Structure formats: structure tokens, C-alpha cells
Amino acid sequence: MARTQGSHSDITGPRIRAAALRLFARHGFAAVSMRQIAGEVGVQAGALYNYTPDKQSLLFELMRDHLQDLLAAAPKAAPGDTPLARLEAFTRFHIRFNTERPEEVFIAYMELRNLAPENFREIEALRTAYEGRLQRILRDGVEAGDFRVCDPQIAAYAVIAMLTGVNTWFRQGGRLSLDEVETLYWDMVRKSVAS
Amino acid sequence: MARTQGSHSDITGPRIRAAALRLFARHGFAAVSMRQIAGEVGVQAGALYNYTPDKQSLLFELMRDHLQDLLAAAPKAAPGDTPLARLEAFTRFHIRFNTERPEEVFIAYMELRNLAPENFREIEALRTAYEGRLQRILRDGVEAGDFRVCDPQIAAYAVIAMLTGVNTWFRQGGRLSLDEVETLYWDMVRKSVAS
DNA sequence: GTCTATAGTAAGATAGAC
DNA sequence: GTCTATCTTACTATAGAC
Numbered sequence: 001m002a003r004t005q006g007s008h009s010d011i012t013g014p015r016i017r018a019a020a021l022r023l024f025a026r027h028g029f030a031a032v033s034m035r036q037i038a039g040e041v042g043v044q045a046g047a048l049y050n051y052t053p054d055k056q057s058l059l060f061e062l063m064r065d066h067l068q069d070l071l072a073a074a075p076k077a078a079p080g081d082t083p084l085a086r087l088e089a090f091t092r093f094h095i096r097f098n099t100e101r102p103e104e105v106f107i108a109y110m111e112l113r114n115l116a117p118e119n120f121r122e123i124e125a126l127r128t129a130y131e132g133r134l135q136r137i138l139r140d141g142v143e144a145g146d147f148r149v150c151d152p153q154i155a156a157y158a159v160i161a162m163l164t165g166v167n168t169w170f171r172q173g174g175r176l177s178l179d180e181v182e183t184l185y186w187d188m189v190r191k192s193v194a195s
Numbered sequence: 196m197a198r199t200q201g202s203h204s205d206i207t208g209p210r211i212r213a214a215a216l217r218l219f220a221r222h223g224f225a226a227v228s229m230r231q232i233a234g235e236v237g238v239q240a241g242a243l244y245n246y247t248p249d250k251q252s253l254l255f256e257l258m259r260d261h262l263q264d265l266l267a268a269a270p271k272a273a274p275g276d277t278p279l280a281r282l283e284a285f286t287r288f289h290i291r292f293n294t295e296r297p298e299e300v301f302i303a304y305m306e307l308r309n310l311a312p313e314n315f316r317e318i319e320a321l322r323t324a325y326e327g328r329l330q331r332i333l334r335d336g337v338e339a340g341d342f343r344v345c346d347p348q349i350a351a352y353a354v355i356a357m358l359t360g361v362n363t364w365f366r367q368g369g370r371l372s373l374d375e376v377e378t379l380y381w382d383m384v385r386k387s388v389a390s
Numbered sequence: 391g392t393c394t395a396t397a398g399t400a401a402g403a404t405a406g407a408c
Numbered sequence: 409g410t411c412t413a414t415c416t417t418a419c420t421a422t423a424g425a426c
Contacts, residue, residue, distance in 0.1 A: 012410095029223075033401060033402080034402060035401080043409090046403080046405090046412080054402080150379055151371075151379055158357045162354075164356070165352060165356025176346075184346055187345065188388070189387075191386050192383040192384075193386075228419060238393090240421085241421080242393075
């Protein structure tokens with residue numbers, strides 16, 4: 001990847017973020033050096049600082065962008081949707097969205113303790129907002145008499161943990177297709193909150 | 196913690212492991228220095244090398260000991276136990292054992308990528324053995340007609356992910372007692388594999 | 391068994407040339 | 409916008425005195 005001098009601001013920025021994403025996911029934030037990231041991109045370490053004030057900002061922006069994408073893409077309830085239909089949509093969405101972005105998801109779960117305090121608060125707020133979507137579905141389902149859930153907050157934690165766990169074993173082209181995985185998990189989620 | 200010279204081999208070893216456990220769990224393996232560990236114990240960095248050949252071994256032994264304890268403590272099936280009773284015992288055991296050791300559990304999940312390859316294989320074998328215990332219960336329950344689970348391997352992953360997730364939010368002295376948490380999760384697990 | 395001291399390396403970030 | 413060079417700091421691990 002040796003390069004001579006030149007100006008490539010329009011492509012270097014995204015390439016830096018992509019390299020940081022891959023390296024942070026594989027080796028962990030603390031174990032990756034700015035020199036490694038620069039090496040992947042094909043520039044010298046000093047050049048990174050034209051694009052990020054420091055290593056911490058690189059991590060924070062990867063996590064923030066991922067969670068903002070997650071919230072923007074999460075299914076919205078249409079009038080007339082039953083809680084059961086909304087729960088199925090949430091379940092399938094969560095599995096599909098997360099398995100499409102294993103590196104972003106891994107970082108968002110593993111690197112929370114490497115965030116500066118103010119950055120941590122912002123990321124936590126985004127995560128809490130997402131969990132709130134599922135809690136809302138469960139509470140509505142309980143009110144409607146469709147679900148039996150003693151504690152909707154805990155049930156939301158339990159369902160999200162179960163679904164996010166797919167990323168620890170699922171591989172494209174493996175024994176099960178994504179559709180089959182969605183259906184297996186939806187079967188368990190549906191029963192776990194059933195009356 | 197300033198200390199003068201002296202011999203304390205019988206207590207220094209455990210104190211080093213305890214300090215490494217706490218620091219690795221809080222800041223991550225790669226972000227913790229041998230000097231930090233030594234500082235917590237009250238010795239100089241060089242003294243650590245009387246107890247461990249290197250930093251990697253410190254991590255590996257913490258993870259190995261934790262998983263060996265887990266396997267040794269996991270409930271064994273007695274003749275005549277129904278699959279349902281065995282699944283309840285497993286569920287309650289997993290929650291109780293893990294919430295009693297949040298730092299060990301955290302490290303065992305978060306620091307896998309910092310293990311040397313041969314150490315990784317040994318840790319993975321222990322984890323697989325534990326997952327196999329739950330798979331056995333589920334398969335027996337399906338054969339007996341007590342459970343309806345399309346894919347026992349995936350169902351085992353799903354249940355373990357759900358249960359391990361308790362550690363991300365549970366705190367001693369919080370809104371719910373451990374008994375209440377066990378019962379809430381057992382209710383969901385039981386239903387999720389029900390016929 | 392612990393200390394002090396240090397070898398040897400690598401980190402994050404910056405300065406100034408081009 | 410990128411390079412080379414460097415500042416400053418910190419790291420793992422070891423050597424030898426006590």
C-alpha cells in the first residue's frame with residue numbers, strides 16, 4: 001500500500017473509518033495503534049489527524065453512527081398493527097440488521113468502557129432509546145391481553161440479549177439461512193411472551 | 196500501599212490475580228499495564244514475574260479457572276429428573292453462578308480475542324462443553340415429548356445468551372431480588388421451549 | 391521475594407517541509 | 409493533504425543487588 005504524496009481527502013476519510021472499524025472489531029480499541037490504522041489505509045500516522053482530532057473520536061463516531069442507523073432503520077408501528085405483528089417485525093429486523101453489520105455491533109457492545117464519560121452517556125442514551133421501542137411493544141401487548149409478561153423492562157432485556165446473541169455464531173453460508181434463523185428465533189420469542 | 200522489602204509469597208499470588216481480575220474487567224486486558232496491577236497489589240512491576248511468566252498467562256489462567264469452576268458447579272442430572280426439572284435447575288444455576296462473579300464472566304466473554312491461539316482453543320473447548328450440557332437437556336426433552344425445539348443447538352445458544360444477559364443490568368440491592376430474577380427468566384425459558 | 395534500574399520497543403500526537 | 413521527523417510518555421520484560 002505504499003503511496004507517494006498527493007491529496008485524496010474525499011476517499012481517505014471513509015477508508016480511515018473502515019480500517020478503524022475492522023481493526024477495532026478484530027483486536028480491540030486499546031490494542032490497535034494509530035500506526036496500524038494508517039498502514040491499512042496506506043498513509044502515514046500523522047495524516048490521520050487531518051480527519052480525526054484523536055483516537056477516541058474515531059471510536060465514538062463509529063459507535064454513534066451505528067446506533068443512529070439502528071434507530072433510523074427500526075420498524076415503526078403503523079395504525080392497526082397488532083402487538084404480535086410489531087414484535088415479529090422487531091425480532092426479524094433486529095436479527096437482520098445486526099447480522100449485516102457484525103463489526104459495528106461487536107464494537108458497540110465491547111468498547112463501551114473505552115469511551116470518555118461524556119461520549120459514554122450519549123451512546124447509552126441511544127441504546128436506551130432502542131430498548132424503549134421493544135418495551136413499548138411489550139407493554140402494549142400486555143394491555144391488549146395478547147402477551148403475559150410480568151416485567152416488560154426485564155423481558156425486553158432478555159429478548160434483546162437473546163437476539164443479539166445470534167451474532168456470536170451466525171455465519172453467511174452456514175448451515176442455516178438468515179430466513180431460517182429469523183423464524184427459529186421468532187418462534188422462541190413469540191412463545192416466551194405468550195399468555 | 197507503599198511496602199518495604201519482604202517475602203509474602205503466600206498472599207501476593209492471590210492478590211495479583213484479584214487485582215488483574217478487577218482491572219481487566221474494568222478497563223480491558225490491553226488497556227491495563229503490569230505497573231497498574233503491581234500498584235494495586237503494592238509491589239513493583241518486576242515482582243509480578245515471580246508469579247506469572249507474562250501478562251498473557253495471567254489472563255488465560257483467570258479465564259480457565261473461571262470456566263473450570265463453572266463446569267464443576269453446574270448441576271448434574273440425577274436418575275429420574277425430568278427434562279423440565281433439569282432445565283429449571285440449569286436456568287437458576289446459570290443466573291446465580293454468573294451474577295455472583297460478574298468480573299470473571301465479563302472477562303470470559305470480552306477478552307477471547309486477546310488469548311494466544313493455543314489458549315483460545317482450550318477456553319473454547321471448556322465453553323463448548325458447558326453449552327453441551329444445555330443441549331443435552333433440550334434434546335432429552337424433545338425426545339420425551341416435553342419440549343418443542345426445532346434446533347436444539349440454536350435453542351441452547353439462544354437460552355444461554357438470554358441468561359448471560361442478566362449480568363449487563365442486574366445489581367445486588369436493586370429493584371429485584373435474585374430469586375425474583377431467576378423466576379422471571381425461568382418463566383420465559385420454560386415457555387420458549389414449550390410444546 | 392522484592393527492590394531499583396534499565397534495555398528495548400512502541401505508543402499518541404505535533405511541527406514544519408513539500 | 410501527506411510526508412518525515414520527532415517529542416514525550418509508557419509499555420513488557422529482564423538483570424542484579426539485597
